Amino acid sequence: MAASTSSLLAAAASSSCTAISARLPRGAPAAASVPSPSRHSCPSLRASPARRHQSRFVASVAPTMQPPAESRVSTVVDVDLGDRRYPIYIGAGLLDEPDLLQRHVHGKRVLVVTNTNVAPLYLEKVTWALTHNNPNVSVESVILPDGEKYKDMDTLMKVFDKAIESRLDRRCTFVALGGGVIGDMCGYAAASFLRGVNFIQIPTTLMAQVDSSVGGKTGINHRLGKNLIGAFYQPQCVLIDTDTLNTLPDRELASGIAEVVKYGLIRDAPFFEWQEKNMSALLARDPSALAYAIKRSCENKAEVVAQDEKESGLRATLNLGHTFGHAIETGTGYGAWLHGEAVAAGTVMATDMSHRLGWIDESIKKRVIDILKYAKLPITPPDTMTVEKFKSIMAVDKKVADGLLRLILLKGPLGSCVFTGEYDRKALDETLHAFCKN
Template sequence: MASISNAFSLSLPCNRIANSSSDFNPITSALSGLDSGEFSPGRVAVSKPSGIGGRICANATPVMDQPVGEKSSGAPTIVEVDLGNRSYPIYIGSGLFDQPELLQKLVYSLRLVFRFSQRSSYLVLMGCSFDRHVHGKKVIVVTNTTIAPLYLDKVVEALTKGNTAVSVEYVILPDGEKFKDMDTLMKVFDKAIESRLDRRCTFVALGGGVIGDMCGFAAASFLRGVNFIQIPTTVMAQVDSSVGGKTGINHPLGKNLIGAFYQPQCVLIDTDTLDTLPDRELASGLAEVIKYGLIRDAEFFEWQEKNMEKLIARNPNALAYAIKRSCENKAEVVSFDEKESGLRATLNLGHTFGHAIETGFGYGQWLHGEAVAAGMVMAVDMSYRLGWIDSSIVKRVDDILLHTKLPTAPPETMTVEMFKSVMAVDKKVADGLLRLILLKGPLGNCVFTGEYDRKALDDTLSAFCKS
C-alpha cells in the first residue's frame, strides 16, 4: 500500500530546540461546532507537540495566594502567544521602561517542517530568520494627552538608548472612547505620511485600549501593513485589548465594527504604569479579569474572590499575578482561534450587552469595563433563566462585581428597544441570528450559541430595563 504522508510547519525561537521531546506527535484539533449553532470550549480536543512552540496551558497553572510585598524590578515574566510565524512575547514586570534591551531585542527563529508517514516522522529545517522588535530606523509612538506627559519620554528613551540610528516621531491624540473614530485615526496617518515613514517603520501604541486598537488598525492599514508594538498602560489593555491582535475603531451605529486582526511584534507591560491609573479605570480593567475566571478558569475566579481587596489596593504582587494569569488565558485561546471563528468569541462574555450600553448610552459615558460588568450580570441572568447554571453562580458574580465597585445593571435610560436595535448589528450576528456567550454548567464553563429560547432574552431585557 502506498505510504500516506502529510506535513505542517511551525516557527519557534532557537533557544527552545534543546527542549524538544522525542515524543513528537502531529497536531490534531477537533473544533467541532464552529459552523453550527453552538460552540463550547469544553468540546476542543488538541494534541500539541510536547516541548515545542511553548503554548500556554492556562488551566494547568497553579493558583496560589499571592504574598503581600513590594514590587521589584528585574527580569520580566514572559507569556508567549503561539501563532506560528506570527508568535510574539508578552513581557510583564516592574520597571520595564528602564530595560531598553526588551524593545530593541534581537528575535531569531527556526522554521521547521514536521513530516510524518506510516513508517516514519522527522523534522526538516527550512530556514532561520532574524529581526528585532523595532524594525527599521523610523518609529512613530501613538499616545494620548493623558499618557504623554507621564510616559512618552521614558518610552522614547527606551526605543533609542544605545541605538542612535533610530528616530522617533509621535502623535498625541485626545483621550477618550468618543475619539475612537475615523477622524481621529486620520491624525495618525497624517503624521506618518508627513514623517515619510516607510514599510520598515514601527508603530508603537502607548496607552489604554483605545490607543492600542487605533494604533494597531493604523499599522495594519498604513502601506498595507507595518510593524507594530503594544505598550498598554491600563489594566483593561494589559489583560485584554493589547493581546490577540484585534484592532479597530467605532462607528456611530456600533462599537468596533471597523477594523482588522493584526498581531503586534511584542507586548510590553510595565506594571508601574498602574501607579497613575485612576481608581475607576482600575476597577474597569478588573471586569475583564473576572471574565476569564467565569468563562474558563474557575480556580482563578476563586483566587479573585479571596484576593479582590489586594487588587483594589494595588498590591503589586497580586496585580502582577492577575495580569499574568489573564494573559495566559487569552494567549491560549488566541493560539487556537486567532480570528474568532468560535472559541475566541467566548472571551466576549457580557460584551454584546455591554457594547449595546456603550453605543446606546453614548461612547465614553461609561468605561468599557463598567459596561461589560453590567453586561456580564445580564448574561448570567439569562443563563440562569435558561436553567444552565444554578443560583449560587448568579450570587457570586453579583458579589464580586459589587466588591469591585462595578455596575450590576445598565443605565436607567437604556430601554429594551435600544438593546435590541444595537444588538441586531453586533459582530456576532450570523445570518440574522444573534449568537451570545452564556454560562453553562459548573463555574468556568460557557457556550457561544445561537440556540437558546428567545423568551429568556426578552425576560432578561425586561428585568433590567424599565421600558
C-alpha cells in the same frame, strides 16, 4: 453549532486545570494568596525551578523572545501564532530596559501613538527606551485626545497624517502607548498604513494589559456600533510594565477587573476563586496580586487566541457580557461609561439570562454579582437604556450570523460557557425587561 462549540469549550475548560498549577508566579505574592498546587489534581505539572520565569506557553519559544539574563521580566507569555508568534513581557520597571523594546523595532523610524493623558506620564520614558544607545532610531509621536469617543475615523486619520508627513516607510514601527482605545487605533493604523507595518503594544491600563493589547483585534467604532471597522493584526510584542498602573485612576482599575473576572467565568474556575479571595488586594493595588491577575489573564487569552485567531468560534467566548456591554457603550454615547463598566453590567445580564435558561445554578449568579459589586463595578445598565435600544444596537453586533444573534452564555459548573444562537428568545426578552425600566 452550539453542541460542537460547547464540547470544544468543555475540553478547553478541563485542560485549564493542568495549566493553573504549572503557572505559579515566581515566589508567592506577599499580600495576596495564590492558588496552592495542592488545591488542584494535577501535581505532576507543578512549576519546576527551571520554568519559573515563563508560562508553559513559552516552551518552544525562539531565542529572541527570551528576556536578557538580568531582566526584570517576571513572566513571558508566548502568543503561539506560528510565524506571527510574539511574546508578552510582564514585570515591574520594564520601561527601564531599553533592550526589551529595541529588539522588536524594525527599521529606523518609530511612531509612538499615545494620548493627552499618557503622554505627560510616559512618552519621554518610552522615547528614551527606544533610543538609548541606539542613535540610528528616530522617534516621532502623535498625541490623540483621550477617550472612547475619539476612537473614530477622524482621529485615526491624524495617525496617518503624522506618519505620511513624517515620511515613514514600510520599514517603520508603530508603538501604541496607552489603554485599549490607543492600542486598538494604533493597531488598525499599523495594519492599514502602506498596507501594513510593524507595531508594538505598551498597554498602560489594566484593561489593556489583561485583554485588549493581546490577540491582534484592532479597530475603531462607528456611530452605530463598537469596533465595527478594523482588522486582525498582531503586534511584534506586548510590553506590560506593571509600574504604569501606579498612575491609573481607581475607576480605570476597576474597569480592567471586569475583564479579569471574565476569564474566570468562561474558562478558569480556580482563577475566579482566587479573585474572590484576593479582590481586596487587587483593589488596593497589591503588586503581587496585580502581577498574578495580569499573568493569568494573558495566559488565558493567549491560549484562546492561539486556537482561534480570527474568531470562528472559541475566541468569541472572550466576549462574555460584551454584546450587552457594547450596546450600553454605543447607546449612551461612547465614553460615558468605561468599557469595563459596560462589560460588568453586561456580564450580569448574560449571567441572569443563563440562569433563566436553567443553564447555571443560582449560586453562580450570586457570586458574579457579588464579585463585581465588590469591585465597585455597575451591575445594571444605565436608566437610559431601553429594551428597544438594546435590541436595535445588538442587531449590528459582529456575532450576528444570517440575522441570528449569537451570545456567550454561562452553562454548567463555574468556568464553563457556550457561544450559541440556540437559546429561547423569551429568556433574552425577560432579561432585557428585568434590567430596563422600559
